[in-house]
Amino acid sequence: MAPQLIAGRYRVERELGRGGMGAVWLCRDEMLGREVAVKQIGALPGEAADLARGLREARSSAALQHPNVVSVFDAVDEGETIWLVMEYVPSRTLSQLAREEGPLDPRRAAAIGAQVADGLALAHERGTVHRDVKPGNVLVAEGDHAKISDFGIARSNAADEHRTQTGLLTGTPAYFSPELARGAESSPASDVWALGATLYAAVEGRQPYAPRENAIATLAAIAQESPDPPRRAGALAGVIGHMLDPDPEVRWSMAQVARELHDVAAGGAGVQDTRADDDGAATQVFPAPVPAAAPAAAAAASSPAPEPEPEPAPEPEPVPAPAPEPGRERQRRTTAGWWVAAVIVVLVLAIGGLALLATTGDDDGAPSADETTSAPSGSPEPTEENEPTEETSEPTQEATEPTEEPDDTEPTQGASGGEAVGLVEDYYAVLPGDRDAGWATLSPSLQEQIGRDSYDGFWSGISRVEIVAVQDVGGGSVDVTLTYDGGSRETRRIDVGRVGGELRIVGDRVV
Numbered sequence: 001m002a003p004q005l006i007a008g009r010y011r012v013e014r015e016l017g018r019g020g021m022g023a024v025w026l027c028r029d030e031m032l033g034r035e036v037a038v039k040q041i042g043a044l045p046g047e048a049a050d051l052a053r054g055l056r057e058a059r060s061s062a063a064l065q066h067p068n069v070v071s072v073f074d075a076v077d078e079g080e081t082i083w084l085v086m087e088y089v090p091s092r093t094l095s096q097l098a099r100e101e102g103p104l105d106p107r108r109a110a111a112i113g114a115q116v117a118d119g120l121a122l123a124h125e126r127g128t129v130h131r132d133v134k135p136g137n138v139l140v141a142e143g144d145h146a147k148i149s150d151f152g153i154a155r156s157n158a159a160d161e162h163r164t165q166t167g168l169l170t171g172t173p174a175y176f177s178p179e180l181a182r183g184a185e186s187s188p189a190s191d192v193w194a195l196g197a198t199l200y201a202a203v204e205g206r207q208p209y210a211p212r213e214n215a216i217a218t219l220a221a222i223a224q225e226s227p228d229p230p231r232r233a234g235a236l237a238g239v240i241g242h243m244l245d246p247d248p249e250v251r252w253s254m255a256q257v258a259r260e261l262h263d264v265a266a267g268g269a270g271v272q273d274t275r276a277d278d279d280g281a282a283t284q285v286f287p288a289p290v291p292a293a294a295p296a297a298a299a300a301a302s303s304p305a306p307e308p309e310p311e312p313a314p315e316p317e318p319v320p321a322p323a324p325e326p327g328r329e330r331q332r333r334t335t336a337g338w339w340v341a342a343v344i345v346v347l348v349l350a351i352g353g354l355a356l357l358a359t360t361g362d363d364d365g366a367p368s369a370d371e372t373t374s375a376p377s378g379s380p381e382p383t384e385e386n387e388p389t390e391e392t393s394e395p396t397q398e399a400t401e402p403t404e405e406p407d408d409t410e411p412t413q414g415a416s417g418g419e420a421v422g423l424v425e426d427y428y429a430v431l432p433g434d435r436d437a438g439w440a441t442l443s444p445s446l447q448e449q450i451g452r453d454s455y456d457g458f459w460s461g462i463s464r465v466e467i468v469a470v471q472d473v474g475g476g477s478v479d480v481t482l483t484y485d486g487g488s489r490e491t492r493r494i495d496v497g498r499v500g501g502e503l504r505i506v507g508d509r510v511v
């Protein structure tokens, strides 16, 4: 039965939804006169102490103020029940969105993912791991403003992880990384995997690992096999590939993920996923299709996410990898042997006294409670029927990418090689610190293509950019090789011209 007044202060207005741990209520905070979302967390058998510790950490996560993180205002302990008081976000979860609208356009998914990655990157910087990143925990509000929720079960890095004191395993198996599935502790890298799996599900309309008969079988599959390469991810494919790197040591950091997602969201062509397999051969597990005409966005220089075409278009096919085919990595992991599954089973039985508590809210594609108004699903795994269908129209990259044709609405005159090199050096010298100055270096039509929000979003995730090499390639164009934050490196072709007599950057793409 619905409570009426929680903690003597929060007046219940209606139920917002239910997850594996309990209900979430829309309440009015009578003290502060504002609406809040209050989540009920039932104590698990023998877990009171652990829960209390988790809640202390939830309180400390209230200090995590970020526009893309659902704020936690309070945690109220009322004996058997604990209430988490959060910012109310009128929204749909990402899983609801995908279910209602079909698989997302890759650039839209990248834009949502970039915001979530921004929030998670800050959490990681502060030493907090989310531990339950999944589509059901991504709240998407008006204008696709995304927030990651459920930091309530997050723990600081030092704390006990997915395994609780009595051995219950918390989290959502479908979004477990391979190392977690093998029994490792959660880490920032496992959050990166989970966000990769979340974006995969958003664009593909299915989870990276098809639901199995039970959670342990799902974990075994994750531990042993690579997911099928995404087929609809377009420019997002390479980023997802890096996020789903089976090796947590090599997997990108959340900060790098954020940067790359902003770039794709802003129209960038995306990265190739070229990682070496055991033979040292480059294996494109998830190649990013790069249409010949794609202009690629610039360090933010790119067009905003195009609107999806109304007409269905054929699915973009992954670019064939040169030598070893995408299935190779999958095969290598599969042949690692069934012992992995056995280890998982033994581990779970040993630590858990048979208990495996897997949160299974709408994250897995199951209908959310606010759609079904039913009790939380007792089914350990979601059903395929609840996944977004694949029939939904998906614009091809070719259809949605802006072309490289010069913008004839903006008369430009060429620049000399020296002028172009000088302008590019000046441009990167002011970034990322002075975004206004950087922005002013772009021609008006490039500014219009990119959008100031995307530009700021891209550069706000970077603390240092350095020019490694710069080369005049003629015609007012310059190839510049950059490193971001001393890590990721890319080469961009920057086109410079005179607009109204002033030197400006008129084009930019990854080469």
Ligand SMILES: Nc1ncnc2c1ncn2[C@@H]1O[C@H](COP(=O)(O)OP(=O)(O)OP(=O)(O)O)[C@@H](O)[C@H]1O
Pocket: 016, 017, 018, 019, 020, 021, 022, 023, 024, 037, 039, 070, 086, 087, 088, 089, 090, 091, 092, 093, 132, 136, 137, 149, 150, 359, 360, 361, 362, 363, 368, 369, 370
């Ligand atoms: N801060 C919030 N503002 C608005 N709605 C929310 C908020 N938090 C949760 N909800 C709604 O309540 C539903 C249930 O949330 P909850 O966090 O319990 O689900 P879950 O993440 O699927 O479950 P679990 O806790 O098992 O991971 C969500 O699907 C969402 O629709």
